[in-house]
Amino acid sequence: MGFDRRAMATGEPSGGSNRRRAMLGVGVAVALVAAALTAVFGVAGWYAERVALPRYCDDPKAALVLVRRVLTEVRPTGGDSTWPYVVAGKLLYLVPQAEDETLDAYLIRLRGRIDASCTRAFGHTVGLGSEATGGGRSTRGRFAGDGRLS
């Protein structure tokens, strides 16, 4: 820091100027990386809502039953094919469960997100029966057919 006599005499940029330029470059790089990450996450979220979630509109009841099994049972497949559980398991990544969220609350929220995506994609919601979310091991109550806790 301070007065750079050599730089002043030769007209070269001083150390302070170089440092400022370097810091500006680092700042621009950080901003570009932050913008790229924000854009990637934003596009991924948009694509999940518009394309990935509506894939469950055909039979969301089955998906929610499998999600409940995956979250509550040690061996959810029970010797059956694993693939349906893997497909339903995508929902755990598309709509993650919050840290302090109960299983029932999570399934209600998940159902709401699927309904919203179906409405957006196809213009109508899907009807879910009680078998979709009831029957689990939760001690906090069971879902009624209309999705309320009973």
Add this chain to the structure above:
Amino acid sequence: MTDDPKPSKLGPTVFLVVLAATLVFFWWLLVYDHGAAALP
């Protein structure tokens, strides 16, 4: 005069493998269409 030791390629290899696995996972999660018959 001795040659410089060759730099390890472990770091770039691990980086590329993790990057490829990440891309495959996100492709499967978002792009891959499992189809209507995938769920019972």
